[in-house]
Each structure stands twice: as structure tokens, then as C-alpha cells.
Amino acid sequence: MDDFLAADNLSKRFDGVQAVDSVSFAIRSQEIFGLLGPNGAGKTTTIRMLSTVLAPDGGDVEIGGYSVTRESDEVRKRIGVCPQELALYPELSASDNLVFFGRMAGLSGREAKSLAADTLERVGLADRAKDAVRKYSGGMKRRVNIAIALMSRPQLLFLDEPTVGIDPQSRNHIFDTVLALRGEGMTVLYTTHYMEEADRLCDRIGVMDNGRLIALGAPAELKAQVGDPATTTLEEVFLNFTGRSLRD
Amino acid sequence: MRLLVRQAFILSAKDMRVFVRDWPGMAFALILPLVFVFGFSLAFSGVGPDDERLRLAVATEESAAEESAGGLSRQTLDALAASPETDVREWDAGEAAAAVEDGSLDGYVLFPGDFTQRVLSGGGAEIRVMLAGGAPPETEAALRGLASAVAGRIGAISLIAQGTAELAGPAALDLAELGRLAEAPPLISFSIERVGSREAFNASNFTLPGYLTMFVFFIAAMSAEAIARERQTQTLERLLANGARRPAIIFGKMLASLYRGFLQLAVLWPAGIFAFSIDFGVSPVAVIGVSVMMVVAAAAFGVMLASLVGSVKSATSAAVFTSLTLAPLGGCWWPLFVAPEWLQTLGLFTPHGWANDAFNKLMLFGAQGADVAANLAVLALFAAAFLAVALLRFRSAPAT
Numbered sequence: 001m002d003d004f005l006a007a008d009n010l011s012k013r014f015d016g017v018q019a020v021d022s023v024s025f026a027i028r029s030q031e032i033f034g035l036l037g038p039n040g041a042g043k044t045t046t047i048r049m050l051s052t053v054l055a056p057d058g059g060d061v062e063i064g065g066y067s068v069t070r071e072s073d074e075v076r077k078r079i080g081v082c083p084q085e086l087a088l089y090p091e092l093s094a095s096d097n098l099v100f101f102g103r104m105a106g107l108s109g110r111e112a113k114s115l116a117a118d119t120l121e122r123v124g125l126a127d128r129a130k131d132a133v134r135k136y137s138g139g140m141k142r143r144v145n146i147a148i149a150l151m152s153r154p155q156l157l158f159l160d161e162p163t164v165g166i167d168p169q170s171r172n173h174i175f176d177t178v179l180a181l182r183g184e185g186m187t188v189l190y191t192t193h194y195m196e197e198a199d200r201l202c203d204r205i206g207v208m209d210n211g212r213l214i215a216l217g218a219p220a221e222l223k224a225q226v227g228d229p230a231t232t233t234l235e236e237v238f239l240n241f242t243g244r245s246l247r248d
Numbered sequence: 249m250r251l252l253v254r255q256a257f258i259l260s261a262k263d264m265r266v267f268v269r270d271w272p273g274m275a276f277a278l279i280l281p282l283v284f285v286f287g288f289s290l291a292f293s294g295v296g297p298d299d300e301r302l303r304l305a306v307a308t309e310e311s312a313a314e315e316s317a318g319g320l321s322r323q324t325l326d327a328l329a330a331s332p333e334t335d336v337r338e339w340d341a342g343e344a345a346a347a348v349e350d351g352s353l354d355g356y357v358l359f360p361g362d363f364t365q366r367v368l369s370g371g372g373a374e375i376r377v378m379l380a381g382g383a384p385p386e387t388e389a390a391l392r393g394l395a396s397a398v399a400g401r402i403g404a405i406s407l408i409a410q411g412t413a414e415l416a417g418p419a420a421l422d423l424a425e426l427g428r429l430a431e432a433p434p435l436i437s438f439s440i441e442r443v444g445s446r447e448a449f450n451a452s453n454f455t456l457p458g459y460l461t462m463f464v465f466f467i468a469a470m471s472a473e474a475i476a477r478e479r480q481t482q483t484l485e486r487l488l489a490n491g492a493r494r495p496a497i498i499f500g501k502m503l504a505s506l507y508r509g510f511l512q513l514a515v516l517w518p519a520g521i522f523a524f525s526i527d528f529g530v531s532p533v534a535v536i537g538v539s540v541m542m543v544v545a546a547a548a549f550g551v552m553l554a555s556l557v558g559s560v561k562s563a564t565s566a567a568v569f570t571s572l573t574l575a576p577l578g579g580c581w582w583p584l585f586v587a588p589e590w591l592q593t594l595g596l597f598t599p600h601g602w603a604n605d606a607f608n609k610l611m612l613f614g615a616q617g618a619d620v621a622a623n624l625a626v627l628a629l630f631a632a633a634f635l636a637v638a639l640l641r642f643r644s645a646p647a648t
Contacts, residue, residue: 048485051485051489052488052489053485053488053489073491076489076490076491077491079489080490081485081486081489081490083482083485083486084482085480085481085482086481087481087482087483087485087486088481088483089262089266089483091265091266091269091270092262092265092266092269096262096265100258100262101486101487101490103258104255104258104259104487104490104491104492105490105491106251106491132269148486151490152490152491
């Protein structure tokens with residue numbers, strides 16, 4: 001399988017703190033890649049560099065064959081970003097939010113409306129499309145947040161903790177959506193603090209801590225490094241790699 | 249370039265959609281200024297003088313009994329008091345000098361105690377105009393005018409007195425007769441006619457442009473808070489990752505501020521005309537031109553502020569602080585021309601000051617469009633400077 005994303009020695013420093021330190025990894029086409037790590041490990045900074053909004057201090061990334069530092073416009077045509085925050089306009093309806101982001105991505109008004117309707121159907125919000133997002137439940141807002149990321153018709157989707165603080169029904173709906181997207185040919189980079197999510201969804205997992213990538217492999221491979229893959233949980237793997245000390 | 253313009257317009261249209269759904273924000277932008285204008289126009293409506301007579305202060309030294317009993321200065325004062333054009337207040341010479349000294353009186357005309365005697369004797373008398381150090385020029389002009397008129401009139405009587413004395417002897421002088429002469433109509437007289445009616449003083453002609461300027465800048469400054477919030481919720485980063493250009497975001501945000509400012513103009517100016525009877529003066533086009541340039545400067549100010557602040561909280565503080573500081577400095581709360589010179593000088597460092605100066609010239613003093621060309625140019629320079637800072641400093645993500 002070809003690599004759709006290849007990060008090479010990616011580094012970023014903020015005010016004397018090495019947030020990301022020589023991180024290298026690849027994500028294969030149509031793979032769901034989990035990026036795990038405790039708070040402050042450097043996951044979000046890595047995603048910001050991969051998604052072209054933060055320039056790396058060192059190293060580079062190729063996405064779909066284009067460099068994020070030199071060909072960022074081409075990269076942006078191929079990615080969709082669902083940030084950790086609810087990056088949307090609560091005063092507007094879900095439909096208006098999606099149409100706006102679609103048009104900003106270059107779609108015509110007609111294309112954006114059509115794609116917005118399809119996407120809202122996909123995330124189970126078609127019947128509430130015209131309601132202001134501020135009236136939605138937390139889970140519905142999370143689904144709108146994901147739907148917006150799909151409005152640029154991306155080949156690579158970044159999902160940064162997309163299931164924080166939502167009910168099991170919404171979480172399951174998001175899992176199904178992610179799996180369906182992968183089935184349609186999309187590549188997904190997924191970060192989460194819920195280990196069972198990563199275990200269920202991800203083909204491969206990278207574990208980051210203190211800005212460095214400290215483990216990389218399929219869930220079963222990582223479990224085997226720690227104990228019996230049949231009985232070891234991903235949480236045990238995670239704690240084994242990152243330690244038990246509290247983080248900020 | 250085409251993509252940038254397209255994205256800027258799409259972004260600004262979205263911001264306007266958000267704005268029109270924000271009813272408290274709309275009320276703050278459009279209703280609150282009218283409440284302020286109504287209240288302060290009412291408060292300032294009593295500022296103009298009810299009594300339009302020329303106010304004069306006159307003092308007499310009381311060293312000679314005939315001056316108070318019916319001498320020439322007494323008769324002059326009585327004649328002035330009878331005039332419908334003047335409001336003469338009599339002072340004791342000592343009290344008048346003290347009042348000038350302590351600043352409660354700008355000046356007065358002083359008749360010497362032996363005024364009549366000196367006039368009748370032909371020895372010459374001196375009417376003195378006493379002025380405070382910082383007396384306004386109009387007070388000096390009025391008192392000089394009074395002194396000159398009295399001197400001219402009494403001078404003529406003095407000549408008659410001298411002639412009478414020379415021909416018939418000093419005993420023939422009759423003070424009462426001279427008094428009648430003083431009261432007789434002069435050979436050459438003048439009259440004052442008021443043509444038409446004087447327009448009532450309308451305080452809204454300066455309160456409305458002042459509060460319009462303040463609220464246009466306030467709303468533009470508050471856009472910094474909205475931008476900081478978008479930065480915090482990662483919406484701006486998402487837009488960038490989605491293919492939006494950084495200048496498109498800045499110009500889009502500025503365009504949205506322009507729309508909001510134009511909406512404020514479209515509501516507040518007509519409300520001023522129909523509800524507060526404001527007068528655009530002889531050059532309404534210039535008033536519109538100044539309004540538009542003021543909105544442009546305010547919109548650029550908003551995006552500059554957004555580029556300088558970090559958190560939502562600091563954006564709110566900066567918006568409120570700058571609005572409440574620049575408004576009084578720039579003559580939004582009172583006309584700068586009545587402010588002390590140091591405040592007028594400070595006002596020149598604010599776009600508010602240049603906008604209000606132009607509005608005052610056009611709406612209060614009958615200036616033509618060409619008279620505010622410098623104001624328009626300075627407002628354009630402010631806008632360019634604000635925009636340059638915004639383009640240099642604008643961040644899409646919170647400071648890390």
C-alpha cells in the first residue's frame with residue numbers, strides 16, 4: 001500500500017520548549033492511523049503542521065506527493081481538518097455552516113448546498129439542518145464539526161479528539177461514519193484519549209510523548225511488545241510506554 | 249487575487265449573517281446610539297443663551313455725589329439700561345476690580361467719579377476699559393465699542409458745554425439741560441433689523457455625529473473580540489487549512505466591519521434627520537463622504553486591534569478601553585472646539601477627532617466639501633496605517 005502521508009524529522013519549538021522533536025512516520029492510503037499520547041505530548045502541534053497552518057522549524061511532510069512547506073495550496077486541496085475545538089459558528093444553522101466552509105474551499109454555491117445536504121445526511125443531521133447549531137446537543141455539534149471537515153472533499157481527514165464529551169450513541173455514529181469514509185477510500189488520522197476507540201478503529205497507532213514518537217505499529221503488534229496480545233489492553237500498552245506520572 | 253476577493257466576500261457575508269442573528273449586538277449598534285443622542289441632545293438643548301442681549305458690566309467710582317445723583321455717567325447708564333439690545337449690570341468699582349481679579353468677570357467699563365465735572369470743565373475725562381488677562385476677544389470688543397460710543401456722544405456734549413461756557417459764562421451751564429442733550433437723538437443714527445427668524449439651536453447637530461462616530465468605532469473594535477473568539481475556537485485555523493488565504497481573512501473581516509458601519513450610517517443618519525431634525529449643512533455629500541471614510545478607518549481599526557490582542561478577554565478589554573478613551577479625546581461627547589487647547593491637540597491623534605472636526609465644520613459652521621479635504625485625507629491615512637499593522641501582525645491561532 002502506498003504512503004499517502006510521509007512525515008520526515010518534523011520538529012517545532014515554542015518559547016524554548018521542544019513541542020515536537022524529530023517525528024517521522026507514514027500513513028498509508030485508506031488507513032486509519034491513530035496518534036495517541038498524554039496531554040502536551042505534541043499531537044495537536046503535529047496535526048497543525050501536517051495541516052499546513054503551522055510551519056515546522058525542521059523537517060517536512062509530504063501529503064499526496066506534495067510538500068506542506070512548499071506546496072501548501074496543493075496539500076490543502078487534499079485535506080480536511082476537524083479540530084479538537086468546535087470550530088463552527090453556533091449562531092448559524094448546520095446547513096449554513098457547511099455551505100460557508102464549502103464555498104471557502106472553492107465550491108460554487110450550488111455544489112456547496114448539494115454537498116452540505118449529502119454530508120448532513122451522512123452524519124444523521126438532515127432533519128435538523130436548518131436549526132441554529134447553538135440549539136444542538138454536544139454530540140450533534142461534534143457531528144457538525146466532522147461534517148464541516150468533509151466539505152472540502154478531502155482525501156486525508158484529520159480528526160483531533162472528535163468524540164470528547166459525547167454520549168455513546170453519538171460516539172458510535174461517529175465510529176460508523178469514520179469507518180464508512182475509510183471504506184470509500186479516505187485516509188484518516190485520528191487522535192483520542194479513549195484507548196478502546198483507537199483499538200476498535202485504528203489500523204496502526206503511533207504513541208507520542210514529550211514531543212517524540214515513542215512507539216509505532218498495529219494495535220496487536222504494540223500489545224505484543226508489552227504482554228500477551230490476547231489479554232493486554234491498549235491502555236496498558238499506553239501506560240507502559242508513557243509511564244504513570246500525572247501530566248498537565 | 250480573484251480567489252482572495254471571492255473568499256473575502258464569502259467570509260464577510262457569513263459575518264453579516266451572524267451579526268443580523270445577534271439581536272443584542274444589533275440593538276447595541278443601532279438603538280443605543282439613538283438613546284444617547286436623544287438623552288444628550290435633551291441635556292445640551294439648554295446650553296444656548298435664552299437672553300440674547302449684549303451683556304455689559306459698568307462700574308462708577310463714587311467720589312463725586314453728582315455722578316450717582318444724575319450726572320452724565322448716571323444718565324448714560326440709565327440710557328443703556330433702557331436699551332433692548334443690552335443687559336447692563338452695574339458694579340461698584342471696587343467689587344468689579346475684585347471680580348476681574350478672581351476671574352468671575354472678564355471686564356468692565358469704568359467711569360471716573362468726577363466724570364461729569366471733567367466733561368463740563370472741558371478738561372477731558374477718561375473712560376477706562378478694564379479687562380481680565382484672559383478675557384475673550386468678544387468681551388474686549390463689546391466693552392471697547394461701548395466706551396467709544398459713550399466717548400463720542402459725551403464728547404459732543406462737552407463741546408456744547410465748552411461753547412456755552414465761553415459764550416455765556418460757566419454759570420449758564422445747566423446739568424439737566426446737558427442731560428437732555430445727551431438723551432436727544434443723534435444727528436446720525438443707526439438701526440438694527442432682524443431679518444427672518446433665527447434657527448433654534450439644535451444640539452443633535454453635534455451629538456449625533458459624535459455618538460455615531462463613537463459607536464461605529466465601538467462596534468468595529470468589538471469585532472476584535474469576535475476574531476479573538478474565532479482564533480480560540482480554531483475556526484480561523486480551520487479556514488486556513490480549508491484553503492482560505494490569510495489576507496482574505498483580514499479583508500473579509502474588515503469588509504464585514506464596513507457593512508456593519510454602513511448599516512449604522514443607514515439607520516442613524518435618517519433617524520437624525522427625521523427624528524432629531526439635524527442639518528447636513530451646505531454640503532451633504534461631504535457629510536456622507538466623511539461618514540464613509542470614518543467607517544473605513546473604524547473597520548481597519550477593528551482588524552488592527554484583533555491583530556494586537558491575544559485572548560477574547562484582552563480583546564474585550566481593549567475594545568472597551570479604546571472606545572471609551574478615544575471617544576472623549578476625539579470630541580464624541582462634546583464638541584472639540586469648546587474643549588481646552590490641550591484636549592484639542594490630543595484629539596488630532598485620534599481618527600475620531602478628525603471625523604468630528606469635519607462633521608462640526610460641515611454641520612455647525614457651514615463649511616464646504618473642500619474645507620474638510622484634509623480631514624478626509626487624514627482619515628484615509630489612519631485607515632492605511634491600521635490596515636498595515638493588521639496585515640503585519642494578524643495571527644490565526646492564539647499565541648502559544
